[in-house]
Amino acid sequence: MQNLTLGHGAGGRLTAELIESIIGTGFSSGPGGDREDCALLPEGLAVTIDSFTVTPRSFPGGDIGSLAMCGSVNDLSMRGVRPMYMAMGVVAEEGFSGEELENIMRSAASVCRELGISLVTGDTKVMPKGQVDGLLITTCALGRPETDRTLGASNLRPGDAILLTTSPGRHGASIAAARYNLKTASLFSDCAPLWNLVEPLLSFGSLRCMRDCTRGGVGTVMCEWSEQASLGIDIEEKLIPRNDDVHSVCDLLGFDPLYLACEGCAAVAVAPEDTEKTLVVLRSNPLGKEAALIGYVTAEHPGMVGMRTLAGGKRLVDMPVGEMLPRIC
Amino acid sequence: MQNLTLGHGAGGRLTAELIESIIGTGFSSGPGGDREDCALLPEGLAVTIDSFTVTPRSFPGGDIGSLAMCGSVNDLSMRGVRPMYMAMGVVAEEGFSGEELENIMRSAASVCRELGISLVTGDTKVMPKGQVDGLLITTCALGRPETDRTLGASNLRPGDAILLTTSPGRHGASIAAARYNLKTASLFSDCAPLWNLVEPLLSFGSLRCMRDCTRGGVGTVMCEWSEQASLGIDIEEKLIPRNDDVHSVCDLLGFDPLYLACEGCAAVAVAPEDTEKTLVVLRSNPLGKEAALIGYVTAEHPGMVGMRTLAGGKRLVDMPVGEMLPRIC
Numbered sequence: 001m002q003n004l005t006l007g008h009g010a011g012g013r014l015t016a017e018l019i020e021s022i023i024g025t026g027f028s029s030g031p032g033g034d035r036e037d038c039a040l041l042p043e044g045l046a047v048t049i050d051s052f053t054v055t056p057r058s059f060p061g062g063d064i065g066s067l068a069m070c071g072s073v074n075d076l077s078m079r080g081v082r083p084m085y086m087a088m089g090v091v092a093e094e095g096f097s098g099e100e101l102e103n104i105m106r107s108a109a110s111v112c113r114e115l116g117i118s119l120v121t122g123d124t125k126v127m128p129k130g131q132v133d134g135l136l137i138t139t140c141a142l143g144r145p146e147t148d149r150t151l152g153a154s155n156l157r158p159g160d161a162i163l164l165t166t167s168p169g170r171h172g173a174s175i176a177a178a179r180y181n182l183k184t185a186s187l188f189s190d191c192a193p194l195w196n197l198v199e200p201l202l203s204f205g206s207l208r209c210m211r212d213c214t215r216g217g218v219g220t221v222m223c224e225w226s227e228q229a230s231l232g233i234d235i236e237e238k239l240i241p242r243n244d245d246v247h248s249v250c251d252l253l254g255f256d257p258l259y260l261a262c263e264g265c266a267a268v269a270v271a272p273e274d275t276e277k278t279l280v281v282l283r284s285n286p287l288g289k290e291a292a293l294i295g296y297v298t299a300e301h302p303g304m305v306g307m308r309t310l311a312g313g314k315r316l317v318d319m320p321v322g323e324m325l326p327r328i329c
Numbered sequence: 330m331q332n333l334t335l336g337h338g339a340g341g342r343l344t345a346e347l348i349e350s351i352i353g354t355g356f357s358s359g360p361g362g363d364r365e366d367c368a369l370l371p372e373g374l375a376v377t378i379d380s381f382t383v384t385p386r387s388f389p390g391g392d393i394g395s396l397a398m399c400g401s402v403n404d405l406s407m408r409g410v411r412p413m414y415m416a417m418g419v420v421a422e423e424g425f426s427g428e429e430l431e432n433i434m435r436s437a438a439s440v441c442r443e444l445g446i447s448l449v450t451g452d453t454k455v456m457p458k459g460q461v462d463g464l465l466i467t468t469c470a471l472g473r474p475e476t477d478r479t480l481g482a483s484n485l486r487p488g489d490a491i492l493l494t495t496s497p498g499r500h501g502a503s504i505a506a507a508r509y510n511l512k513t514a515s516l517f518s519d520c521a522p523l524w525n526l527v528e529p530l531l532s533f534g535s536l537r538c539m540r541d542c543t544r545g546g547v548g549t550v551m552c553e554w555s556e557q558a559s560l561g562i563d564i565e566e567k568l569i570p571r572n573d574d575v576h577s578v579c580d581l582l583g584f585d586p587l588y589l590a591c592e593g594c595a596a597v598a599v600a601p602e603d604t605e606k607t608l609v610v611l612r613s614n615p616l617g618k619e620a621a622l623i624g625y626v627t628a629e630h631p632g633m634v635g636m637r638t639l640a641g642g643k644r645l646v647d648m649p650v651g652e653m654l655p656r657i658c
Contacts, residue, residue: 001427009421009455018453022419025431026438030414030447039449041414041471043374049416049469050452053461085359085370087378089418089467090351092338094655098330102354109355118359120368123379123467124347126338128655131462132382138418138452140378140469142370326423326457 006323011215011261013319016224035228036152037075037211040145048075049140055327057104057134059178061170061189062263064137065108070193070263071329072141073115074212077195078266080147080202083115088122089138094129104135111193117141147202153228155208158299161275162233163268165197165288166190167241168218172260173249175328182252187245192264197285201278206271213265215329216320219258221267222305223319226297233305235295235317258307259320261328269297339652340544340590345553364557365481366404366540369474377404378469384656386433386463388507390499390517391592393466394437399522399592400658401470402444403541406524407595409476409531412444417451418467423458433464440522446470476531482557484537487628490604491562492597494526494617495519496570497547501589502578504657511581516574521593526614530607535600542594544658545649548587550596551634552648562634564624564646587636588649590657598626 001021007014023029031042038048052068062070073083088108092101112119149155170190177184194212201207211221218240226233240258250257264287270278275293282288295307305317330350336343352358360371367377381397391399402412417437421430441448478484499519506513523541530536540550547569555562569587579586593616599607604622611617624636634646 001431003427004421004423004425004430004455006423006455006457009453015453019451021427021431022434022451022453023448025434027434027441027448028446030449039414039416041374041449043372043473045370045372045374045471047376047414047416047469047471048450049418049467051418051420051454051465051467053420053454053456085368085376087368087376087469089378089380089469091380091382091465092333094333094335096333098332098350101333102330102350105351105354105356112356117357119352119356120359120370121377122348122351124338124344124351125380125382126333126335126652126655127382127462128335131656132465133456133460136380136420136461136465138378138380138467138469140376140416140418140467142374142376142471144372323455326455327460 006326007321010320010323012220013321034152037078038081045142046076046079046081046145047142048072051136051138052329053136053327054329056178059174059189060187061174062191063104063107064135065104066111067191067263067329068137068139069108069111070191072139073193073195076141076143077198078210078212079151081143081145083117083141083143083195085120085142086112086117087140088119090124091132091136092126093132093134094126096135115193115195151209153209153225156225156229156231156269156297158231158297159272160208160269160297161272161293162295163278164241164292164294165266165282166290167243168213168262168265169246169257169260170243171263172325172328173246176253176325177249182249184245190262190264192287194264194266197287200281204274206274208269210266210268213262213267215261217259217261219317220319222317226305227303230302232298232301233295234298236308237310239292239294241290241292255324335652335655336650339649341549341649343650363481366407367410373473374471375405375408375410375474376471377401380465380467381658382465382656383658385507388503388518390503391520392433392436393464394433395440396520396592396658397466397468398437398440399520401468402522402524405470405472406527407539407541408480410472410474412446412470412472412524414449414471415441415446416469417448419453420461420465421455422461422463423455425464444522444524480538482538482554485554485558485560485598485626487560487626488601489537489598489626490601490622491624492607493570493621493623494595494611495619496572497542497591497594498575498586498589499572500592501654501657502575505582505654506578511578513574519591519593521616523593523595526616529610533603535603537598539595539597542591542596544590546588546590547596548646549648551646555634556632559631561627561630562624563627565637566639568621568623570619570621584653
């Protein structure tokens with residue numbers, strides 16, 4: 001195993017390698033071995049886990065508390081699993097403000113209340129001053145699958161439509177703006193729980209898979225899907241919903257919006273004949289009002305993702321290797 | 330909410346207050362609201378979560394990998410839940426040794442293999458150098474209750490026997506010895522998965538509850554039980570299995586073995602008539618060969634724990650408020 005670099009935590013190629021190395025030390029990956037965002041257990045529950053290290057802890061549109069809940073809720077939602085229970089591990093630095101912790105927990109509790117989720121178990125640890133920066137939250141969410149079909153990238157077929165539920169990169173751009181003191185009054189993280197947005201899609205037999213575009217952004221999800229399905233994906237830059245503030249931040253800092261983290265933006269793949277019907281459902285929810293078709297699955301160039309650029313050329317969308325913004329989530 | 334002190338992470342009085350404050354920010358605690366070590370879900374699974382920050386990461390008898398697995402496995406086992414699935418969140422410092430991570434994961438995987446546990450989902454984050462000390466692991470374990478009865482402190486009745494499965498404090502003393510460079514060649518952490526030890530007790534209708542004595546040690550478990558059951562507990566110091574190395578470390582450093590952390594020592598409460606039968610079963614497993622009766626539940630002094638000392642006096646066993654050894658688990 002390599003020594004760890006920031007890239008190993010970026011959600012791209014190195015993270016995938018790290019995960020394979022960890023599993024390779026002798027773990028059985030059991031019924032969750034399909035490398036999707038959550039594991040479907042034979043007992044009829046599904047489970048996912050995520051650790052959150054975001055800095056700053058509070059940002060326009062959310063904080064580490066709401067983020068930790070949304071992140072795990074969304075990992076369940078993408079597989080058609082209704083979020084029901086939460087387990088939470090909190091690691092805090094000695095001297096951490098009680099008032100700030102209370103605000104963060106209030107924000108986390110509010111996401112849980114909105115979705116009817118119970119906090120069933122938890123753990124708190126305090127590390128001596130200087131041994132951890134502020135506060136880390138790990139959330140493990142559990143829920144009940146609301147569809148009999150197993151949603152996942154292995155369902156993808158050539159011709160399938162790829163939709164995006166909103167403009168990508170708002171979480172990453174908000175964190176970057178907060179960290180670099182950029183003035184962007186109208187830019188907010190997209191941090192939101194997506195269960196209510198995607199639940200109505202579960203009755204569509206044409207739904208193939210969904211994935212929230214967190215670390216690594218839309219680009220990474222497209223690469224993961226094409227690799228997992230051994231199919232190609234073609235997307236068009238001009239079809240991707242655009243947020244001008246995100247593009248301004250990217251222009252200033254040299255980031256690519258395609259790889260910027262989202263926390264309330266999902267990629268949805270459906271059989272082509274149901275594209276319009278799916279868009280109508282997504283757009284009826286405020287979180288999906290910008291939903292758009294951005295491309296198609298193809299039998300050509302399996303395992304590779306191409307993008308027709310605004311300039312009309314075609315470029316390869318590759319999985320990112322390094323890390324643009326550490327501690328984005 | 331108060332600003333956080335190391336005592337808030339020590340597993341005693343302040344930790345209990347912190348947990349109540351967090352829940353008080355607006356969480357529903359749902360079906361897991363009985364403050365036991367794991368939550369029993371109506372779907373027939375149970376879940377527990379724990380974050381591990383131990384330093385040094387490797388110690389005689391284990392490392393943070395085996396500890397993280399044993400800690401969560403034991404929280405399930407104490408409620409009669411067979412550990413089956415594990416979710417793991419890893420937060421590492423940039424530059425962390427790949428070789429060390431591999432050894433730690435091998436050690437974690439070996440505990441899982443021993444018990445037939447699958448690692449069903451996971452997450453990895455890397456924080457920039459200096460922002461977290463080395464490696465933190467959060468484990469969320471899931472399993473199936475193997476008894477129809479709900480094991481918990483509310484089952485305690487006056488007269489019940491309190492047993493201890495082994496000599497307490499070996500984990501805490503090992504960590505202290507490693508941290509202060511004390512020479513103790515024969516002292517090892519008791520870190521071990523306890524499922525196989527306690528599973529045979531589940532068929533005893535006389536079994537009231539079990540609790541592994543982790544942070545806060547045996548003393549804290551006794552205090553929690555007496556408070557949760559609104560009953561008194563009387564224990565005898567001379568009946569507590571004794572490890573001479575633990576006592577040497579305690580004498581040198583001024584610790585009380587009663588409050589030192591264990592990671593493979595459980596308190597077991599049974600109806601008095603089954604005391605001997607329970608001890609025979611426990612002693613048939615190498616992890617329980619020192620098992621002993623250490624005291625009884627009493628209707629007197631509800632909510633308080635008394636200990637007859639070696640000197641023959643009686644003292645109050647109170648819940649610890651401060652922190653003897655931060656980052657013990």
